[in-house]
Amino acid sequence: MEKPLPSPVSGDVEYLTGMTLGAYLDLVRERFPELHRDLRFDRAGAARALEQLTRLFNEFETDDPESGRGDSYRRAQQHTAVRLTGIRRLFELAGGVRELRRLPASWRVLDLLAGDGLLARALLTLAPQVRSGVISSDVARHMVSSALAAELPALRQDARYLFLRDACVDAVVLAYGSHHVPPGDRRAVYLEAARVLRPGGRLVVHDFEEGAPSARWFSEVVHRNSAAGHAYSHFTEADLRRDLIAAGLGNHQVLRMYDPFVMRADTREKAVGQLADYVHDMYGLTALGRGGADREKVRAQVWELCEDCFRFGPDEGPSDGGSVEWRRSPAVYRSRDENAWIAEIPRIALVAVAVAAA
Numbered sequence: 001m002e003k004p005l006p007s008p009v010s011g012d013v014e015y016l017t018g019m020t021l022g023a024y025l026d027l028v029r030e031r032f033p034e035l036h037r038d039l040r041f042d043r044a045g046a047a048r049a050l051e052q053l054t055r056l057f058n059e060f061e062t063d064d065p066e067s068g069r070g071d072s073y074r075r076a077q078q079h080t081a082v083r084l085t086g087i088r089r090l091f092e093l094a095g096g097v098r099e100l101r102r103l104p105a106s107w108r109v110l111d112l113l114a115g116d117g118l119l120a121r122a123l124l125t126l127a128p129q130v131r132s133g134v135i136s137s138d139v140a141r142h143m144v145s146s147a148l149a150a151e152l153p154a155l156r157q158d159a160r161y162l163f164l165r166d167a168c169v170d171a172v173v174l175a176y177g178s179h180h181v182p183p184g185d186r187r188a189v190y191l192e193a194a195r196v197l198r199p200g201g202r203l204v205v206h207d208f209e210e211g212a213p214s215a216r217w218f219s220e221v222v223h224r225n226s227a228a229g230h231a232y233s234h235f236t237e238a239d240l241r242r243d244l245i246a247a248g249l250g251n252h253q254v255l256r257m258y259d260p261f262v263m264r265a266d267t268r269e270k271a272v273g274q275l276a277d278y279v280h281d282m283y284g285l286t287a288l289g290r291g292g293a294d295r296e297k298v299r300a301q302v303w304e305l306c307e308d309c310f311r312f313g314p315d316e317g318p319s320d321g322g323s324v325e326w327r328r329s330p331a332v333y334r335s336r337d338e339n340a341w342i343a344e345i346p347r348i349a350l351v352a353v354a355v356a357a358a
């Protein structure tokens with residue numbers, strides 16, 4: 001089969017670490033033919049986008065001591081269940097279904113900030129009937145390589161310019177990191193999402209609301225304690241709506257969704273300790289361990305920071321479904337139906353669901 005390459009670019013350009021674009025296309029053609037069919041590296045502007053990718057490195061590549069948290073981020077994501085409450089809801093919203101078992105086997109969703117494929121792995125357990133439903137897309141080389149190594153269909157591209165054909169997916173998800181896209185570029189991401197959505201398909205945008213506890217976590221805790229810092233702007237409902245409308249996605253709703261961190265273990269200490277490790281690794285809070293603090297002390301510090309930050313007033317809860325049980329501050333409790341302890345840190349996310357014109 002022919003390689004869909006842009007005319008000024010040869011397959012020799014390095015696309016992933018140690019892998020040329022030509023080798024990547026061969027691999028995808030062999031292992032993920034459905035994705036290969038939809039790839040368009042010969043779109044107008046693709047050569048420039050590829051050239052920009054060669055110069056792009058972000059904090060999610062490795063644990064570079066100056067500016068990275070990629071390895072520790074991926075270590076945390078081995079706990080696939082911690083964010084399952086929010087991930088399940090995102091898939092329900094993306095699929096327009098109340099229960100994920102209603103998703104058709106052929107359903108396809110593009111995860112634009114996929115990291116190493118957490119959402120794809122989650123969908124395999126939440127809706128096993130959906131065969132290879134999630135295309136994991138990310139700009140970081142190591143994230144894409146990890147997803148491919150886990151046998152997930154994945155590609156390296158910037159959310160602002162997609163190497164995919166028009167109208168090829170049922171849904172697009174921009175979640176768990178949308179603030180990494182600068183405010184002035186978000187509209188371009190929505191335009192690209194609208195282009196690759198089939199008519200009537202859905203775009204779900206998820207982030208945290210500027211000034212709310214879940215966003216202050218980043219500006220007040222992550223920014224001070226991680227090597228890379230965290231100088232990113234979060235979202236406001238007004239800007240989100242304005243940019244969606246400008247991208248032709250005026251048919252949308254905005255809601256606030258419960259999106260906690262949840263860790264289960266057989267003792268109270270393990271549940272809290274493992275959740276503190278998860279948060280420490282995910283956000284690369286390396287400054288907390290400096291000065292020789294031992295592991296238990298770092299865990300206690302992380303938990304205390306979470307207790308200080310993640311506190312919600314009665315009016316700051318989810319607007320998404322009146323029956324959602326949610327906690328207003330971090331808690332550790334014994335589960336009613338399992339013989340397990342649960343450590344839970346509440347977060348409230350701002351979410352928009354837009355429907356592409358039919």
Ligand SMILES: C[S@@+](CC[C@H](N)C(=O)[O-])C[C@H]1O[C@@H](n2cnc3c(N)ncnc32)[C@H](O)[C@@H]1O
Nearest residue numbers: 060113114115118138139140158159176177180
């Ligand atoms: C916080 S991580 C989330 C990863 C995964 N979705 C998860 O929940 O674990 C954010 C991801 O967005 C990626 N990213 C940031 N800016 C991007 C952009 N402009 N285009 C594509 N990916 C981007 C990063 O490389 C990183 O892997």
